Amino acid sequence: MNNATSSWLPSTRREFLRTTTRGIGLLAFSRFAPSFLVESTLAATPAPEKDRTILVLVQLAGGNDGLNTVVPFADDGYRRLRPTLALPERDILRLNDTMGLHPACAELHALFQEGQLAVVQNVGYPNPNRSHFRSTEIWETASDSGEFLPTGWLGRFMDNACAGAPADGAPPAVHITRENPQSFLSAQEHATFGLNPDTQGRRGGESLRLLERMMQADAADPHENAGFLQHTMMNALVTERKVQQVLRGYKAGAPYPETAFAHSLQSVAALIAAGMSTRVYFVSLSGFDTHSNQLRQHANLLRTLSGGLAAFQQDLRAHGLDRQVTTMTFSEFGRRPGENESQGTDHGTAAPLFVLGSRVQGGLHGTAPSLQLERQQDLTFSTDFRQVYASLLDRWLECPAAAVLGRDYSALPLIG
């Protein structure tokens, strides 16, 4: 663990000094070199702040069916609304006398029993929007239903300097998704970093090495576009090279399932284990838009989710990092309580979400949804998603939540 931590910085420096063709030192082009390179040559390796808390967001894209994830099996309404989709009671993994997890969530169930999994029930917001795009935007910008915010909630977290000035110049936030998540959009510029899940581990070959050599001098004025581009690109190249190196050299402390999702989580574990001062990670699992023949598809997705999260948690524990990391899932909406005629479910409203970690106050939070509904009716949320954000901002990331969310939300006791 210590080795991994201390290798993060100096190896970058060695790498640059080694590849510099004309033997010029790092400082010769340091004006716009990434700050963590420069600092590591000027001073001793800055100690990464080990006790910094880290939040990992897991997006369940498409709208996860909450009622078949955290199942109110004792409620008569459940079977009435879901004649073909209701899960057999005997298979449900009990959380208490009335609620239980989908049978594909065995690993999450074990974590629940160990007190490391918080299940926040029936989370949503007033006047729910049923468009994927718009509702995702609402969750990611933490806006009201009718309000349009230009920045994401994690972007505002960074804007408020809550992330702290990264001691090693590492990106304050990293996403392993094809696109920059809206959650990261910010008013100020932050050097967030994205790792394309499609090209993880692919090498750029000769032209990349050549490009790196060509980039090593002649820093232009960053106020001009040429300098800005050079600066941005140098940062991106260095970070990318570092990240690839960390990922290649990582020895996971637990076996991960063979899924792209688990692979993304393993990458997150590798970067955390490398001592990077990044506070926020964002990964995504998609395919939850289950309009038809949902049973099998949904079971596979939850198996992927449960297996991936459990391996991640076990890995963190093996590296002694589990007390530093909390993971939270979210989805743009839940699905309609009444199933449709294609053995699927249509876009709905509130749904449960998971908060996972060694310092999480495990158990069921909030109240279960009422199922006294007609077939086309939707759930009415009982916990606002921004209460969950507020809890994690205040109690986990130690950032005044009102500064990020614009007002006070009553926090939940999610962190022990």
Add this chain to the structure above:
Amino acid sequence: MNFAASSAQAWEPLAASEWNRDAARHLLRRVGWTARLEEVERACDEGIDATLERCFPSEPAPLPKTEMIARFEADLPDLLGKIRTARGPAMREARREMRERAQAALQDFRLKWLQRAAEPAQAAFAKWTLFLSDVYVVSAEKVRSPDLLWRHHEILARHALGPAPVLTKAVSRSPAMVRYLDLDRSVAEAPNENFARELFELFVLGEGHYAEADIKEAARAFTGYRVQAATGEFRLVRQRQDAGRKTIFGRTGRFSGDDVIDLAYAQPAAATFLPGELARFYLSDRPLPAEMLPALGERWREQRFELRALALTFFRSRAFFAPENRGNFIKSPVQFYLGALQDLELEVIPLTRFTLNPLRQMGQQLFQPPNVRGWVGGRSWINSTTFAARRNLVQQLFAPLREETLNADDVRALAEARKAGRERFTVGDDWFERWSDQPADETVGGLAQRFLAAPLPPHASQVLVDFLERRTAGTARRDAVAALLQLPEYQLC
């Protein structure tokens, strides 16, 4: 040259003595996607006026309607009928069919637009319509009907070089716009202000040049604008219209929507607003000095707001060619992609995975800007993710196509394209032969001049020369050009 000091002269034509290869390269890169060698030579031979005539012909040839859009239009009444009459799973199935047909036609339209725009002779006009679509924004995010998006594009292209007020009026009747800005929900009893606001703020005047009361009154004039679902045609529903007296910009009358547009163009701010947008799209991400625009605006008003006249004045002007405006503008993803294709003499591959997906990853989905303001442009194009996407795209153009990995649809699309004579989709080894006999430093100099608008830094140039001198393998030139196209300098035009 400090052109700001003499703002009246800034828009005078460039002196004939200053028209040279560098000036021609600058013009071609900004007015189109890049400056190919033969285009530069031709521009120098023919002169700036003839070059601009070719860029902005008095009768441009717009993109013909795509086959898939035509088929979608023809089948639309049927598709809608099914959705209306079906129940239960059949209705969901009908909706799904509609969504898929619409999406497929839209993707195809995007591809056809790119293929057309990639032709050097079409580049300037395609870019000009892209500029107009960045002002008169509609988005496929909200307007899902490909036929309406097509019509909107067709309206922009048809009026692209005519009088701006005519264009604005046509846009106000564009079915896609009527949907996008909620005109179709606007009734006399409850006028929707969305369109009226954007008309003043984003199309004609700019923020701060109208009062809230003007918007409220103007909104009344645009009531009753509707789209016929089955045909996608615009129609005016008189019963929904507010025919009463309105007071706008201090004038009172029974104004129609068209009257409101004329009133807006009579405001002083109308003369400078679009020229300002033009400069932001083509010239510089820094706003022009405030004193410069009025001189251009006055000319444009005298030219009765002819868009073609505005383009000719602008692209011929001293301000446009000023040294501080050269080689420092960040390419949009569309320009980056199409410019690279033209630089490498390649064609648009008819597979969305290799075209539309990279564009989306670079931050630009055609016909789908992020919001009603359009794309911000400039530095907002660039972050570590989009930079990586730009590099991936270059690598893709240099990597041989692995056809055994393609699915059946892709294989069919490729075969069709090849039958139509399009087949250069990735850079072949033969392409590098032209430099095989040259000394390394000449090669590097030639490559830099050919590909880069900004100077290649000496260090980078030296690294490249060393590389070519040491490496004799056939792939060395390929690696060198691939690296060059990934440099920060290649992001500039």
